[in-house]
Amino acid sequence: MTEAQLKVSNIETYYGPIMAIRGVSFEVPKGDIVTILGANGAGKTTVLKTVSGVMDPQKGSVTFEGREIQRMDPDKVMRLGMSHVPEGREVFPFLSVRENLRMGAYTRRDPDGVAKDLETVFGYFPVLKERADQRAGSLSGGEQQMLAISRALMANPRMMLLDEPSLGLSPKLVKEIFDIIVRINKERGVTILLVEQNANMALQVADYGYVLEVGRIVMADTCERLLQKEDIKEFYLGIKEEGARGQRRWKKRKTWR
Template sequence: MTAATATQTPILELRDVVTSYGRIQALKGVSLRVMPGEIVTIIGANGAGKSTTLMTICGITPPQSGAVFYKGEQISGVSPDLLPPRGLCQVPEGRRIFPRLTVRENLEMGAFFRRDKDGVQHDLEHVFSLFPVLKERRRQRGGTLSGGEQQMLAIGRALMSRPRMLLLDEPSLGLAPLIVRHIFSIIERINKQEGVTILLVEQNANLALQLASRAYVMETGRVTMEDEARALLSNEAIKKAYLGE
């Protein structure tokens, strides 16, 4: 973190968060910060607690103890459906689009709480400019799209809420490398050109660390390392454990 960002208020902060599934403790005192305008990634093996961290932030699995803060306000216990209107939106693992709705209807669902019709139409055209294939398929049912197109649709749906911050859960999962590169280039554009802060959970550690400015490493429900992403790319232990080197 730079000296400039150190003086800012984090847009997102977790303080000693503990989350459990029944008797199984999934998060064991997780603390992390994301500053406005950053791309921060969480890397780790399956079962490390990465996705649980995002679900805890969104209130789907509320923390047993500790606290989650968004823009300086505690949001632990806030209903998940109240967070997108406040600018915090998640793109879940597995896309979870509405398969029977058309592409356009799926995108409009992302703006369900908005009443500015002209603004919604403007943002719809913006999403189509980011993902031209969605414009071509706008009358097609979401369930008939390819995996890559569904991931684009899930990101586009989130953008329709005009987020200040996006939580992205495994956007590369099950996709061909060429599609992954395209989606990651769009994520970078959303961050750099539109100023959307991003917290990225990703098993493709190499690609995630190339994209992010900072990173957290999770193991068995704990944050075990935090550093600049470029430093972790050259860390021998990280190379061996996560980068296949």
């Protein structure tokens, strides 16, 4: 493993008195796709928000390319080269698709580069080009997700945080979006930190995976090996194991508990 581009050590984040993240540490090496899996309420989104600066951790540190960023405002973090695609897309509904993309490039000062990236993005998602002058609020969910990813890409980031890009999309669209995510990673060398509930999809595209449960990381391994683990198969991929008597053993517990 090369030197980590993003290093999170022992962060603890609270919502008021509730501890959402109980000491999470992980690393994201440059050029990789790393995924964090977990069920509803495991704290995945909170981890991403803590990394991008929307929430501040009470303890621990977040280091991006050698700089500590845990107390920075999100707009500053973003200027360092880290784009966040938030959960639920969060496009600007009353701006046109093109304006949304331009806002993605808000921090850039090179009009030529922006124009070039706009073409690249339209190449990834041709449907956005067709709808360039439509209001973003009138797009379908899948198109909004494409827009959210493209908008983050317009900042020409070195790292992207993706929060549940598959949320609410049809399996076909999910496949399409994940293909693009892989292309972004391969063609542009953008490091990707992916948070997903769709474990199957995430484990197929990512290099390394962490499993988050109730605010703690309970498992960390390469995705190939994670895919083989019984617990992952049973609880995240829904592959059922037949018991000796032809029934599922309802008492079976996760090994890390």
